Amino acid sequence: MVSHNETAVPATATPTPAKRHPWWRSAFWFLLPSLVIMTVFTYYPMVMTVFNSLFATNLTGAAAKFVGFGNYVTIFSDPLFFKSLTNTFIFVACDSVGVILLALLLARLATARIRGAGFFRTAFASTMGVSAAAASILWIFLFNPSVGLISIGLKQLGFGNVNILTDPTGAMIAVILSSIWMGSGFAFLNLLGALQSVPQDYYDVASLAGWSSWRQTWKITIPMVSPTLFFLIVVEVIGAFKTFTQIDLITGGGPDNTTNFIAYKVYQDAFNYRNIGIASAEAIVLTVIIAVATWIQFRYTERKVYYQ
Amino acid sequence: MAIQLTHLTKHFGDTPVLDDITATINEGEFYVLVGPSGSGKSTILRIIAGLIPATSGDIYFDDKKVTDAAPKDRHLAMVFQNYALLPFMSVAENIRFGLHNLHLSTADEDARVADALQMVHLSDLADRKPKELSGGQQQRVAVARAIATQANLVLMDEPLSNLDAQLRTEMREELVELHKALKMTLIYVTHDQTEAMTMGERIMVLNDHRIQQVGTPLELYNHPQNAFVATFIGSPKMNMFTVTVDAAAKTITLPMVDEDGRPALIPLPAGIPSGTYQLGVRPEKVRLSLASASEYDVPVTVVNVASLGRASNVAVKNSDVEFIADIAEQFPEDAAKAFVTFPTAAADLHFFAPDTGLAVTSAAEKAGVTDGIA
Numbered sequence: 001m002v003s004h005n006e007t008a009v010p011a012t013a014t015p016t017p018a019k020r021h022p023w024w025r026s027a028f029w030f031l032l033p034s035l036v037i038m039t040v041f042t043y044y045p046m047v048m049t050v051f052n053s054l055f056a057t058n059l060t061g062a063a064a065k066f067v068g069f070g071n072y073v074t075i076f077s078d079p080l081f082f083k084s085l086t087n088t089f090i091f092v093a094c095d096s097v098g099v100i101l102l103a104l105l106l107a108r109l110a111t112a113r114i115r116g117a118g119f120f121r122t123a124f125a126s127t128m129g130v131s132a133a134a135a136s137i138l139w140i141f142l143f144n145p146s147v148g149l150i151s152i153g154l155k156q157l158g159f160g161n162v163n164i165l166t167d168p169t170g171a172m173i174a175v176i177l178s179s180i181w182m183g184s185g186f187a188f189l190n191l192l193g194a195l196q197s198v199p200q201d202y203y204d205v206a207s208l209a210g211w212s213s214w215r216q217t218w219k220i221t222i223p224m225v226s227p228t229l230f231f232l233i234v235v236e237v238i239g240a241f242k243t244f245t246q247i248d249l250i251t252g253g254g255p256d257n258t259t260n261f262i263a264y265k266v267y268q269d270a271f272n273y274r275n276i277g278i279a280s281a282e283a284i285v286l287t288v289i290i291a292v293a294t295w296i297q298f299r300y301t302e303r304k305v306y307y308q
Numbered sequence: 309m310a311i312q313l314t315h316l317t318k319h320f321g322d323t324p325v326l327d328d329i330t331a332t333i334n335e336g337e338f339y340v341l342v343g344p345s346g347s348g349k350s351t352i353l354r355i356i357a358g359l360i361p362a363t364s365g366d367i368y369f370d371d372k373k374v375t376d377a378a379p380k381d382r383h384l385a386m387v388f389q390n391y392a393l394l395p396f397m398s399v400a401e402n403i404r405f406g407l408h409n410l411h412l413s414t415a416d417e418d419a420r421v422a423d424a425l426q427m428v429h430l431s432d433l434a435d436r437k438p439k440e441l442s443g444g445q446q447q448r449v450a451v452a453r454a455i456a457t458q459a460n461l462v463l464m465d466e467p468l469s470n471l472d473a474q475l476r477t478e479m480r481e482e483l484v485e486l487h488k489a490l491k492m493t494l495i496y497v498t499h500d501q502t503e504a505m506t507m508g509e510r511i512m513v514l515n516d517h518r519i520q521q522v523g524t525p526l527e528l529y530n531h532p533q534n535a536f537v538a539t540f541i542g543s544p545k546m547n548m549f550t551v552t553v554d555a556a557a558k559t560i561t562l563p564m565v566d567e568d569g570r571p572a573l574i575p576l577p578a579g580i581p582s583g584t585y586q587l588g589v590r591p592e593k594v595r596l597s598l599a600s601a602s603e604y605d606v607p608v609t610v611v612n613v614a615s616l617g618r619a620s621n622v623a624v625k626n627s628d629v630e631f632i633a634d635i636a637e638q639f640p641e642d643a644a645k646a647f648v649t650f651p652t653a654a655a656d657l658h659f660f661a662p663d664t665g666l667a668v669t670s671a672a673e674k675a676g677v678t679d680g681i682a
Contacts, residue, residue, distance in 0.1 A: 201392035204359050205453075210380035210409030223396050306396040 053280035061276040071281035080257060081265065081282065088241060088261040091176060092293075095243070096236040098180040100229065103187030108217075110188075111195050121192065128185030136249035139178035140165075143250075168258040171251045175259050178246055183239065187232050194228035195221065226305045234297055241290050262286045309369050309460040309493050310335045311356065316365035318351055325351050327517045329365070333510075336491045338484070340508030342498055344540070347514040349497045353463050356495065358382050369461070380409050384461040385454035389469050391446045393438040399425070399449050400434040406453040424456035427486065444475045451483070455490060464496045468503065480507055501541050505529070513537050530655070535665035538588045538658055544621055547594065547631035550662065551587040553580050560587065560657075562650075564606050564626040572606045572626070578654040580668060588658035591634035595649040596622055598640075605647040613641045624648060 053071055055063035075081045106124045110117055127135070142150045145163040154162050164170035198221060206216045222229070244263040247253055253260035253268070260268075262282060270279035311333040318326040326348045333339045341349040354360045356367060358379040366375045374382055385406060393402045403421045412420065425431045428448035438446055447467060454462050467483075468476045484507055487494050498504055504511045505525045513520040513528065513536075520540075521533045532538035532546075539545045552561040553576055564572040600607070608624035620639040623632055624646065633648060651657060659668040 199390060199392065201388045201390055202394060204354075204357070204379075204388070205386065205392045205406065207359065207379045208357060208382075208384065208386055208409075209406045209457075220394065223394075 049280045049283055051280075052276050053284050055277050057276040059274045061270075061274070063277070067277070071277045072285070075278060075281055075285065080260070081262075083257055084260045084262050084265045087172070087257075087259060088243075088263075090172070091179075091243065091259075091261060092237055092240040094176045095179045095183065095240040096233060098176065099183040099187050099236050100232055102180055102184045103191050103232070104229075106184065106188050107191035107195050108221075110192055125185050125189045125192075127182055128189065130182070130185075132182060132245035133249060135178065135182045136246050139174065139181075139246075140250055143174050165251060166255050168255055171255060171259050175243075175246055175251060178250065179240070179243060182246070183236060187236065190228050190232055191225060194225040198224045223306050227307055230297070230302060230305045233301065234294055237293055237297070238290055241286065241293070262289075311461065311493065311495070312368040313352070313356070314366045314368070316352065316355060316367070317363050318348070318355065318360075319363045324517050326355075326362075329519060331512060331519065331522060333493060333495060336493055338487050338494045338496065338507060338509040340496045340498060340504040340511045341514060342501055342504035342508075342511055342540075343514030343520075345499060348517045349499075349514050350465055352514075353386075353465050353495060353497050356461075357384060357386055357463055382461075383409075383457075383459055384463060385457040385459040387450045387454050387462070387464040387467045389466040391438075391450040391467075391470075393446055393449055395438055398435050398437060399430065399441070402438065402449060403453045403456050406457050410457065420456045420458070421452075424452035427455060427489075428452045428482075443471055444479065447471060447479060451486070455486065455492075459492065461493045461495070464494065466497055466499065468498070469500075476503075483507065502543060505541065513540060515540070531667070531669075532588070532658060533667050535586055535588065535660040535667075538660065538667075542590060544591045544632045544634055546588045546590050546658070548660075549587045549589070549629065549631070550584065552584055553582055553659075555580065555582040562587075562606065563629050567600075567607050574604045574650045575652055577652055577657065580659055584662050585668065586660040586662055586665070588660060589631075589650060589656065591621065591632040592636070593651040593656040594631070594633040594635075595651075596624070596633040596635050596639065596646050597649065598643060598646055600647045602649060604652075605649050608646055608648050610643050610646055613639050613643070615639070615641060622646075 052061075052063055054066060054068060056065040056067050056070070058064045106120075110121045110124060130138075142148045143164045145151050145161065145165075151162060151164065154164075162170065164174050202220050202224075203216055206220060211219070242263050243261055244267065247259055247261055247264045248267070251259040253264050263286065266279045266282045266286065269275045269282060313329050313331045313333075316326055316329040317324075329348075329352060341352055343349050351360070355362045358374070358377060358381075362375065366373055368374065369382065393399075394405065397405065400421050403424055404417055407417050407420060421434070422431065425434055428451055430445060430448050430452065433441060433445065438449065441449065447470070450467065454464075464483075468479050471479060480503060483496075496507065505528075508525060510522060510524055511528055512522045515536050521528060521537045523531075525541075528537055528541045532541065535548065539548060550563055553559075554561070555576070558576045559573045560576050562572040562574060566572045597605075606626055608626045611623040611625050611630060614621040614623075615638060617638070619634060619636050621632055621634050622639050623630060625631075626648075660666060661668055
């Protein structure tokens, strides 16, 4: 038999603690590059936004006069601000629900054991690799009143000549559709991974016990993927609140500000009207709304989430 | 419920998984499917459950053909290796989960859950979540879910593989007792031959997608029909030697040398025709001594002594042939040389054809074996 040598432990394998550098010294150097980048591009702008929101600013964007909460009073008495708030809330609700439902459906289809499922997996996930700008251009073509596939399709269905992007409701639907399409790839990929990690045994037991596939989905699949669903809802809602590119490229906030969302209004006030103080105050309001929305989700939705 | 499998085959694409499986499992039998990984035993279980379809062949429950019946219409219960307990449901809810098909009243369901939990000694833990239980307790819950259905047929797919050795031994006994009490037909899949031997009333040994042999544990042990069953059943496994039989001289030539460097011979006890064979000898039939006592003893060098306390498994070697002697006593761990005495009874020498691996038996071998203590 092999006998274990129990005395062969080297006596001085590690240097004594006194000779080592303090742990934080090397940690500091490793963290420094990202600290610099974060400071320049995130922390400093954050602080400056709060600062600017309390000032009237001149055309160069520099703080000119302290106005306290004056900017906030101004934006909350601006009907356009409320309109963009309402638009944003409608969009966030439709977009995040739409993205998650579509992604769930696609992920469920892609886990079916059929020939060619691999192709669809790649196809469904591929919207993740398309930039919002490129995707917006693509959708502008689709909605084009004379050559767009969607417009032609609607005409064939008997809706006549519709210019979706100049119709108030149509423009909102167009923005929502294109955003759902853009967001579905990321959500799909996450849900696919979650679905594939649900053990087949659960479904075997369920089918022996006579559970319908609908019941299996609600009682097994949804609870098992609930951590992923919760993560996606939080991320999608935050992302939807910040939607900008599609608006800027597809509708420009129009027609008649029906697709003007807060993030877009911040941009307009800051760079079109050169009113940095007002824009900063709006940005702060948006941040607070996102924070509250996220807090509500953690407070009320997370309780239904099952973590393994 | 009696189960009949007729000419079951299964292919996954071009890959064969099962080849012509025909078997009858009796009502109330504890029937074990045993074989190495990939032998197809779990596939048989899943086909019986209806979770996957067979490529061809039929399944009968009693005399009813169920080949195409949906899983829920087969009225059976199944226990999985990973227990398949839903993590967000309590123990009681997990057991109730299996009762859905039976359309019981809530009161009846509660009674079934309580009874099942009592049978597996977990009544106190009904409201716990699976992750708050130990592996053994989770395994009991999985068993409770199966017995709560009161199905006449219960399938178990390696239910004890995830437990540690001691717990596994305990659960083996409990499952056997549970089967005695409930008398359902139980089909049990395992890769562990010890589990098969200790639990099964009858065992089907599978290898290479085919049935190798079906029989009681002792039939398999004493009369292996081929070299695979001979080496698969029994631990430590049967020693195999390539030997030459001389029927006229009544000798077996071993692939070893005696003390004078000549080929080692042992007497041939029964009527086997001359030729080359695989000779199988159980390790416990190989006797080991420090001094030579007979002209047929073979000198060996001791390679390794595994002391179990009550017995020793001694690995020995002669002419590059290494084999195991399982002796029922403590063997000196520092011994370098010893002498092996091979058995002379026909029942202890298992001959297999070198090409097919099939057993070559003599009348004397059959007659010489008694099942257990005669």
